[in-house]
Amino acid sequence: MKKWQKRLLWFVGVLVTLILVGLFYIKTITYTPTTAALEASQEATDENGILFFKGDQEKPALIFYQGALVENTSYSIWAEKVADAGFSVYLVKQPLNLAVLGQNKAEKIIQSNHLTNYVIGGHSLGGVMASRFAVENKSHDGLKGVFFLASYPDEKGSLANFKGPVLSLTGSEDGVLNWQAYDQSKKYLPKQTVFHEIKGGNHAGFGSYGEQKGDKPAQINNDKQQEEIADQLIDWLKTIK
Template sequence: MKQKLRRILLIVLGIIIGLAAIGIFYIRTQTYQPTTQAQASAEQAKSLDGTLVFKGKSEQPAVIFYQGALVDNASYSLWAEKIAEKGYTVYLPKAPFNLAILGENNAEKIIKENHIKKYVIGGHSLGGVMASRFAAEHLTDQSLDGVFFLASYPEAKGDLSAFKGGVLSLTGSQDGVLNRKSYDKGKAFLPEQTIYTEINGGNHAGFGSYGEQKGDNPAEISNEEQQAAIADQLVHWLQQLD
């Protein structure tokens, strides 16, 4: 009886391990990888336990950014490098399985380990939702200067309506992935000083540099142009916070 029970347990364990392996393999095959250009920029950054760090000036607010679902964090290196050139250190943490929902508190580790005194936090798509949740839990933190969204929005757990700092919501006119109804509902969780800006011709995948994304519309501008527009908008917003 004991041997039979042991055999059953081993079979069940084998099935669980097999399913887990299949799940991990599937996630890895579905992950969007950075373009050659983005990878080249990523190689210029310092890597700390998977977090890419583009160094700026210590006196400027740091920028902490959460990746979109199943998008490798190196895919955001092009605009991150441009922002660092303007003096703002950018941190691109890598969440487990490239899912920000599994790394919501990555910012806390970055802030503590790097002794960051001022920072803004943001994210792309699902990453923005997770960034807003982190920010909502730190609304009274004097070191939090602002929150930004790239083709994203907050929900109830990321309610920022009482936030006194700066908020930027950046979208693309050709975005075919962003749920516009949810985006509009999300405005109820944003403060009145939120700045809403749209990149004409930009799409969802263009907020990173990883090629085409399922369900997205074709962009009417090049990825290079959208990356430049993202950097320009973020730098302008950061300068306003200063």
């Protein structure tokens, strides 16, 4: 074997090893759903990793992008409640649980299910990427609204000229959200944006996956925060014509 071939094999071997180590590390730091979230997810249909909670086809469907390194199943509790109120929910499964790797994942859901009436949003990083998708597809007749859970749009996802309804939910005890960036991002939101703060809620409480690094302790239990998230989403969805 020639010297360059040996070097190439060595390089490939090192690269593969680094990738495997990286994947293992990501797996170890990924937040997994609580037992309650797993139980709620049993009400959904698993469509290649996408959890579909069926509601009324005549009402707006909700497409959701998970927070960074949080399994989508972790959002099943409020998703089930929203679906019970008649609004279908799609909890998207992102590559490596990172929405930044799957900004356009919603497109396949929209096309395969022939959605003509939907809203899109996400938690934390998921909300950022959902807003970017919304901007690129704002001319789509089916897009009716955008929502953020402990999240906000950046310049690439600016909704300043968006005509549809927008909802922004935050928790008063959120220790992960960059509050300065959140305040600055309001220039990228339209004047009709509805803001609501969940008193006592924290960042991890927008899902159900236990404590999150850097977060503050919630002053309400997860059941309470899940209920309020669902109530706020349902009330907002009811305003969409």
